[in-house]
Amino acid sequence: MVLRFGTDGIRGVANAELTPELALALGRAAARHLPxxxxxxxxxxxxxxxxxxxxxxxxxxxxxxxxxxxxxLPTPGLAWLAASRHAPGxxxxxxxxxxxxxxxxxxxxxxxxxxxxxxxxxxxxxxAVLLEAIGKSGRGVPAGAGVGEIVDEPHAVDAYxxxxxxxxxxxxxxxxxxxxxxxxxxxxxxxxxxxRLGVDAVIVAAQPNGTNINERCGSTHxxxxxxxxxxxxxxxxxxxxxxxxxxxxxxxxxxVVDGDQxxxxxxxxxxxxxxxxxxTIVATVMSNLGLxxxxxxxxxxxxxxxxxxxHVVDALDAGQFVLGGEQSGHIVFRREATTGDGILxxxxxxxxxARSGRPLRELAAAAMTRLxxxxxxxxxxEPGRLGSAAAVWAEVTAVEQALGASGxxxxxxxxxxxxxxxMVEAESHEHAESAVDRLVxxxxxxxxxx
Numbered sequence: 001m002v003l004r005f006g007t008d009g010i011r012g013v014a015n016a017e018l019t020p021e022l023a024l025a026l027g028r029a030a031a032r033h034l035p036x037x038x039x040x041x042x043x044x045x046x047x048x049x050x051x052x053x054x055x056x057x058x059x060x061x062x063x064x065x066x067x068x069x070x071x072x073l074p075t076p077g078l079a080w081l082a083a084s085r086h087a088p089g090x091x092x093x094x095x096x097x098x099x100x101x102x103x104x105x106x107x108x109x110x111x112x113x114x115x116x117x118x119x120x121x122x123x124x125x126x127x128a129v130l131l132e133a134i135g136k137s138g139r140g141v142p143a144g145a146g147v148g149e150i151v152d153e154p155h156a157v158d159a160y161x162x163x164x165x166x167x168x169x170x171x172x173x174x175x176x177x178x179x180x181x182x183x184x185x186x187x188x189x190x191x192x193x194x195x196r197l198g199v200d201a202v203i204v205a206a207q208p209n210g211t212n213i214n215e216r217c218g219s220t221h222x223x224x225x226x227x228x229x230x231x232x233x234x235x236x237x238x239x240x241x242x243x244x245x246x247x248x249x250x251x252x253x254x255x256v257v258d259g260d261q262x263x264x265x266x267x268x269x270x271x272x273x274x275x276x277x278x279x280t281i282v283a284t285v286m287s288n289l290g291l292x293x294x295x296x297x298x299x300x301x302x303x304x305x306x307x308x309x310x311h312v313v314d315a316l317d318a319g320q321f322v323l324g325g326e327q328s329g330h331i332v333f334r335r336e337a338t339t340g341d342g343i344l345x346x347x348x349x350x351x352x353x354a355r356s357g358r359p360l361r362e363l364a365a366a367a368m369t370r371l372x373x374x375x376x377x378x379x380x381x382e383p384g385r386l387g388s389a390a391a392v393w394a395e396v397t398a399v400e401q402a403l404g405a406s407g408x409x410x411x412x413x414x415x416x417x418x419x420x421x422x423m424v425e426a427e428s429h430e431h432a433e434s435a436v437d438r439l440v441x442x443x444x445x446x447x448x449x450x
Contacts, residue, residue, distance in 0.1 A: 005119045009105035014048035020055035027059020029125035039065040040089035042078040044185040044243045047210035048102045052092050061148035070156040074185045074244030076341035077160040083111030093243035096220050099211045111338035113310040168347045170197045173354040175235040180225045181206040182218025184242035219248040226254025238346045246329035247342040251361035259329040260291045264368035282315045282324030289425045294368040309340045374432035375423045381448030383413040383420050395442045399435045
């Protein structure tokens with residue numbers, strides 16, 4: 001089966017599911033639907049990146065595009081370049097997944113992820129290209145001087161680096177920082193930015209070899225960074241995922257400060273300085289109830305969206321808001337970026353800490369108290385029946401009534417596997433766990449356990 005767009009592009013096992021043949025066909029399909037002569041292509045540090053980048057670029061060039069290879073850089077760096085040059089782009093990355101996976105994310109000329117309608121059009125065109133490849137249909141293609149060229153532009157990333165440096169004022173910073181690049185796309189960028197800004201930084205996991213991206217490092221493996229922070233006597237830890245579009249921070253004791261806490265910190269700071277447009281931020285349905293409780297008494301409103309920073313950006317633009325994000329650490333500063341940007345978020349956090357003169361641990365505790373949250377993935381035979389499973393929703397109602405205003409329930413069918421996500425927040429871990437147990441039992445009974 002041909003891979004399809006998920007919440008964050010096309011993703012699969014490199015060379016098995018996401019093949020060079022598929023990448024080439026996707027390049028041709030994208031070229032036919034995304035405007036402009038120039039097309040930017042970047043990647044993270046996976047071994048399969050150059051292979052897929054070559055195939056995708058060949059597909060783009062075969063349709064007459066001038067392909068600009070910008071090398072290894074973060075997804076938000078490619079998005080910023082796409083916006084500044086008003087050219088579409090493609091990022092080859094599987095984010096926090098293991099090195100065996102890879103993916104392709106397409107970006108519009110404005111640097112944003114493609115809207116659903118455009119993704120469907122590219123998917124339909126991909127089917128047509130694959131039919132052409134096996135001789136079932138045909139169309140004219142450029143030849144001679146009409147064939148596109150592929151050029152290297154490794155220094156294009158310097159403009160993004162200048163943008164990051166110019167986005168903050170760290171002249172008063174005294175914090176010592178440990179920065180985990182996840183052996184990913186942050187590796188050639190984050191150390192240079194921190195050095196230029198005069199930050200006292202210890203850099204770890206910035207020696208990518210093609211197979212060590214996200215391996216016991218990065219935003220999904222913060223334990224080793226926590227120990228390093230304590231050993232170094234550092235004040236702040238910065239932890240990026242494979243393509244550096246998200247940040248998980250850690251305080252001086254190695255305790256995680258997640259995306260919800262970062263959102264609370266930034267929202268309160270912007271609000272107090274009169275810079276939070278329309279007094280509102282955007283977060284997803286997975287954001288902790290503690291975030292909402294933190295914002296309400298301060299007069300800050302919250303708009304809720306489905307998962308995915310694309311939905312967050314859409315809501316930001318619709319409401320003319322300037323800050324949004326996800327619990328996973330995708331934080332969008334809409335004045336400066338078109339998508340979540342882990343390095344920009346890290347710099348904004350260091351600036352906030354420097355301006356406040358208070359340690360991150362103290363700031364995070366004052367901004368928000370997280371409610372215990374229990375999340376389980378329940379493998380079922382028929383996740384598509386969730387919406388019409390009356391017994392499941394009756395049990396959800398019963399659990400919500402039992403929790404009252406002190407908790408909440410979220411059930412949703414997975415978009416990537418035969419599973420239902422069951423999440424409960426409550427005043428204690430025991431209450432959350434007991435409520436999830438109740439819901440898991442009825443989900444398995446009604447939708448067929450696997």
